[in-house]
Amino acid sequence: MANATTAHHDDHHDHHPTGLARWLFSTNHKELGTLYLIFSLAMFLVGGAMALVIRAELFAPGLQLVNPEFFNQMTTMHALVMIFGAVMPAFVGLANWMVPLMIGAPDMALPRMNNWSFWILPFAFTLLLSTLFMPSGGPSAGWTLYPPLSLQGGNSLAFVILAIHLMGISSIMGAINIIATILNMRAPGMTLLRMPLFVWTWLITAFLLIAVMPVLAGAVTMLLTDRFFGTSFFNAAGGGDPVLYQHIFWFFGHPEVYILILPAFGIVSEIIPTFARKPLFGYTSMVYATASIAFLSFIVWAHHMFTVGMPLGAMLFFMYATMVIAVPTGVKIFNWIATMWRGSMTFETPMLFALGFVVLFTIGGLSGLMLAIVPANFQYHDTYFVVAHFHYVLVTGAVYAIMAAVYYWLPKWTGHMYDEKLGKIHFWWSTIWVNVLFFPQHYLGLAGMPRRIPDYAVQFAEFNMISSIGGFMYGFGQLLFAYIIWKCVRGGEKATAQVWEGARGLEWTVPSPAPLHTFDTPPLVDDKVAVHADRLT
């Protein structure tokens, strides 16, 4: 780096390593983005298989397929794998691919750290998944790892905690890289308020990651020392308090759920204008709404734990603070609908997934408001109503947005159009079955079925059977998604640089597929290129 010749040599990977070494040593944002996305798809299928074990056991009352210990390991692992293995790496992969292209940067700011951020993940998940094969089995206290239950399992907890540390390090390094890229490497003229909304939501998400992933690391480290080194942070016999863990965990946990959804807001804000052929309505309000949601996420954590007991004033504060979040979220949904108002809309697969997101995420948001109401929360807490709520916001929210993004940018990545007919089948199949899967769970929860229990009273049998059928149909339908991607990588109709008739922005000015090195000479950005600025509306 000190040597100018070496630096020059390094920058232009003219004699590129091939085979495995190409992927192991890559510092290229596009290749690492691809690795992140492939890893995420693999974890999505692994986590999905675990969900199918859960749904198979719950198909009928009684214990049929797995023993309760293994069932509990499945619910815990499903959550950890989906959150840290599928959704978060997918968003980081999309950021890797698209942020430099969207702001006119040649690469990420810290390419070597980028390589390290990714390659930690396979090791982290090998550690995590290996616990399933250990004598004491995997973690089974739920992904929240509440003590004292989480401290009463086997020694495999140490592996789980180390895996969580590694995932945290990976996320923090990824977040540092994204912020450093956005703040330092924008093309001339790309002012902050000209940035595409996906870049904005990721900038804010990255700050959330840096603020809360270390707090999770602290919480699990305390668990580790309580379990193995004789400290008593959460051990009442030694003067600790298990409720303290819940406060620390949810101080991380609530911002975390916005980490899982803010980039999705950004994706939908890119896709809807393209297919409505109108600039995004209320760009500036979208930026401020995102920032408000991020701020509010830090002061609502105790709504996850109303039932542990707290003063009335605290309950009221956390209830109202939670409900306030509906305001900036409502602003966003209003803006998406207003963007479509009188637009020349077409309904290609990315748009279908984005519209599915707007409708179904809103259902999840409304059940979230119901959960925020303290007296109602006492009834809903730890029931299937909560399960239905967070799967509407995470599956039909975050996962739908990720799939929309994949269909939207796949032609840019591969140079081929995906099979539109199969894409539409994938959307409609998923949307029908995901509702069959999750909607009945609202009723189960309201009727009192607890979550994380492998057996249930016979009164819940019908809705569980319907939900399981939906689960299997939805789950196997996702193999079609993997096939569509594979088919598109292999070939298909050649994509133009712009790909979509209504697409605007820097990423559509480079050829499809995007060459390994883009924007070596920074583009000049003015109001014509920056389609997102409010003044154009």
Added chain:
Amino acid sequence: MSNSTPSTLRTAGTLAALAVAMFGFGYLLVPLYDKFCEITGIGGRTGDAVAVEALSGEIDTSRVVTVHFDATVNSALPWRFEPTQRMMDVHPGKLYETKYVAYNLSNRPVIAQAVPSVAPGRASLFFNKTECFCFTEQLLGPGESRDMPVRFIVDPNLPQGTSLVTLSYIIYKNDAATAVLAAAD
């Protein structure tokens, strides 16, 4: 890497420092939570008036508060543990004493720790224990039984309308201390 300009490295350094600081903040939440519980009286904290100060207070003979004593033994502890007296009518400001009795059912010495809490929550800061077996670890030899005293004063400032206060203890086995004891034998 040509991208690693000084400004990029400065940003990355600042953010890394922020991440380290937030790790520290996670640990800072431990004393903060403790302080918060002390101020609000949640999490089983009770008033901490010392004996001398409390004794000098006025006794409000016009008011009677019923104190209810409760005990729970954690399943890992092979003890019997119960109050000698279920209820007591007290005047705020006056010092009272009651006893809990503990009996070690096992054939080896065990060290336990009792953790108190007071209900309703709004009364917890007005319930002062001047002496309590919960202040220290308790050691009982095999089959040994012991009366363990609690001295307390209900603060005359206890909110009007609170006529019943419950003092509840959960007693836990102190695994670490018991293990040390067993090793010393």
